[in-house]
Amino acid sequence: MEDGVSRRAVIGxxxxxxxxxxxxxxxxxxxxxRGFDHVSLPMSNTDxxxxxxxxxxxxxxxxxNGYSVYVGSQMINFHRPxxxxxxxxxxxxxxxxxxxxxxxxxxxxxxxxxKALLDRIGARVEEGPVERQGARKVAGSSTYIRxxxxxxxxxxxxx
Numbered sequence: 001m002e003d004g005v006s007r008r009a010v011i012g013x014x015x016x017x018x019x020x021x022x023x024x025x026x027x028x029x030x031x032x033x034r035g036f037d038h039v040s041l042p043m044s045n046t047d048x049x050x051x052x053x054x055x056x057x058x059x060x061x062x063x064x065n066g067y068s069v070y071v072g073s074q075m076i077n078f079h080r081p082x083x084x085x086x087x088x089x090x091x092x093x094x095x096x097x098x099x100x101x102x103x104x105x106x107x108x109x110x111x112x113x114x115k116a117l118l119d120r121i122g123a124r125v126e127e128g129p130v131e132r133q134g135a136r137k138v139a140g141s142s143t144y145i146r147x148x149x150x151x152x153x154x155x156x157x158x159x
Contacts, residue, residue: 038068040082041151044098048148049078055121059130071105074158099150104134104142111141114155118145132156 028122036142043049045116050067054060059070066079083089084096093100118125128143132154140158147153 010122036074038075038077039101039103040079040092041101042092042096042098043067043078043149044079044081045148046078046080052121052123052148056117076101076103099146099152101147101149101151102154104154104156106134107143107157109157111143111157114143114157118143126152128159134158 006150008073027128048065050060052115053069058116061068061070063077065083066077069076069078079089079092123145126144126146129141130143134140134142134156136158138158140156142157143155145155
């Protein structure tokens with residue numbers, strides 16, 4: 001009888017230890033994905049793309065491989081045609097070529113101020129404003145345009 005009780009206690013202890021060690025709450029986590037740092041896209045019409053993104057008010061930087069457009073604490077890298085067309089450049093999506101971007105920006109302003117900016121840079125609205133749900137899990141108002149390479153840009157205004 002004592003052996004049966006001891007075995008049950010040991011087996012019960014082992015099962016309980018295994019259950020607690022596989023529990024997400026007790027698992028030791030060393031990190032997690034926090035967000036996006038940057039997105040990289042190929043570009044074909046360099047001068048028009050630079051003028052367009054500057055016209056939208058983005059801060060820009062130049063590198064040997066292309067241009068970086070800074071969006072808050074993130075950025076978009078636009079690779080120069082010579083870079084993304086170089087067969088030795090393999091750190092990219094193999095089939096990516098302009099236009100392959102579909103980007104959504106949060107507009108921190110009114111619909112009228114967004115329309116004024118888009119009018120000023122000569123952007124043609126493809127759709128919108130229309131109601132859409134974004135990453136904040138609430139509905140916002142979205143307006144869609146295209147950049148000079150044909151990438152789709154969405155500007156979302158949250159309430």
